[in-house]
Amino acid sequence: MIYNFNSGPSVLPKEVFEQASKAILDFNNTGLSILEIGHRTPLFQAVLDEAIAHVKELMKLDDQHEVLFLHGGASTQFFQIPMNLLNENEMAAYTDTGVFATKAIKEAGTFGHVEVVYNGKPSSFRELSKNIQVPKTAKYLHLTSNNTIEGTQWHDFTQFYNSGVPLVCDMSSDILSRVMDFNKFDLIYAGAQKNIGAAGVNMVIVNKDILGKVDRKIPGMMDYRQHIENGSMLNTPPVFAIYVCMLTLRWLKELGGIPAIEKLNDEKADLMYSTLDSLPLFKGSVPKEDRSKMNATFTIDNPELEKAFLDICKNNGMVGVKGHRLSGGFRISMYNAMPLAGVQAITELMKDFAKKNG
Numbered sequence: 375m376i377y378n379f380n381s382g383p384s385v386l387p388k389e390v391f392e393q394a395s396k397a398i399l400d401f402n403n404t405g406l407s408i409l410e411i412g413h414r415t416p417l418f419q420a421v422l423d424e425a426i427a428h429v430k431e432l433m434k435l436d437d438q439h440e441v442l443f444l445h446g447g448a449s450t451q452f453f454q455i456p457m458n459l460l461n462e463n464e465m466a467a468y469t470d471t472g473v474f475a476t477k478a479i480k481e482a483g484t485f486g487h488v489e490v491v492y493n494g495k496p497s498s499f500r501e502l503s504k505n506i507q508v509p510k511t512a513k514y515l516h517l518t519s520n521n522t523i524e525g526t527q528w529h530d531f532t533q534f535y536n537s538g539v540p541l542v543c544d545m546s547s548d549i550l551s552r553v554m555d556f557n558k559f560d561l562i563y564a565g566a567q568k569n570i571g572a573a574g575v576n577m578v579i580v581n582k583d584i585l586g587k588v589d590r591k592i593p594g595m596m597d598y599r600q601h602i603e604n605g606s607m608l609n610t611p612p613v614f615a616i617y618v619c620m621l622t623l624r625w626l627k628e629l630g631g632i633p634a635i636e637k638l639n640d641e642k643a644d645l646m647y648s649t650l651d652s653l654p655l656f657k658g659s660v661p662k663e664d665r666s667k668m669n670a671t672f673t674i675d676n677p678e679l680e681k682a683f684l685d686i687c688k689n690n691g692m693v694g695v696k697g698h699r700l701s702g703g704f705r706i707s708m709y710n711a712m713p714l715a716g717v718q719a720i721t722e723l724m725k726d727f728a729k730k731n732g
């Protein structure tokens with residue numbers, strides 16, 4: 375048995391792997407592979423329509439919010455967002471909460487002014503702030519809901535809901551994992567390769583009202599309005615990646631939707647962090663109130679023991695345990711498709727290792 379704790383691309387439900395494999399050979403009993411069907415056929419249109427319908431239903435989106443499947447990964451959104459929303463003489467507020475947030479800030483600076491309203495660098499991005507002031511003149515406020523590398527996550531958005539400016543959020547690593555009022559956000563984006571499906575596609579949810587207000591010319595493929603008008607079919611979409619997203623969304627719906635997965639995610643995170651806190655050998659990297667339920671980050675002070683624990687994980691079929699190359703230590707990613715049994719297995723290994731080496 376292999377448990378995959380990678381941070382993304384990451385584990386997907388077994389049913390999705392099985393159905394996607396089958397569709398490569400014979401899609402819906404058509405005798406055709408999903409890899410060869412035309413994107414403008416009713417066959418694929420049904421896939422895209424189903425994926426969008428699941429997203430709208432799961433996230434309870436209102437009619438103002440459009441769901442798009444675009445190319446380029448979340449990193450493309452780092453510049454596509456300011457290109458569509460920010461004039462050169464205007465200012466957008468950004469929270470610098472991690473490596474990806476810093477990249478988003480850098481890209482936004484190419485299109486307009488950026489004001490960093492929270493700088494997490496002094497704490498090496500290991501904590502978040504409860505008291506962020508956002509100037510009313512900001513065109514929008516950019517957040518990263520879950521910081522994948524550092525293992526922090528915003529658990530309360532009240533201060534942002536009250537900021538009075540449009541909210542833009544990178545939800546790449548915790549989208550669909552917990553109940554939230556998604557309609558409070560004017561733009562949500564996420565690379566698919568964690569909780570949505572396969573790498574190669576990007577989900578963007580945008581409130582139509584905030585578009586069409588910048589002066590610059592926007593290339594067609596970068597223009598959200600053109601993608602909306604063309605139903606995410608401005609050009610050939612990543613057909614297979616979208617199909618895998620549809621299957622994963624269908625799986626989540628059948629499981630009971632976001633409330634059901636949140637319950638499971640809470641159980642996994644509780645088990646992981648209570649284990650971590652009970653074992654002095656392992657040091658959690660993030661203060662309790664800011665810990666991510668998707669990515670648990672921790673260390674062992676002794677480099678030899680760190681290596682020994684990684685070896686033990688490997689020998690027991692647990693992959694993706696090593697922390698990001700920029701942070702070191704360990705990172706256990708517990709996305710939607712990670713079963714509780716996986717977290718039970720790794721926490722048992724941690725206990726056993728601490729007993730022998732603590």
Ligand code: PMP
Nearest residue numbers: 447448449474522544546547565
């Ligand atoms: N934002 C966050 C929070 C991420 O975890 C990642 C990495 N998956 C990115 C942005 C960049 O995503 P991509 O590699 O799809 O461009």
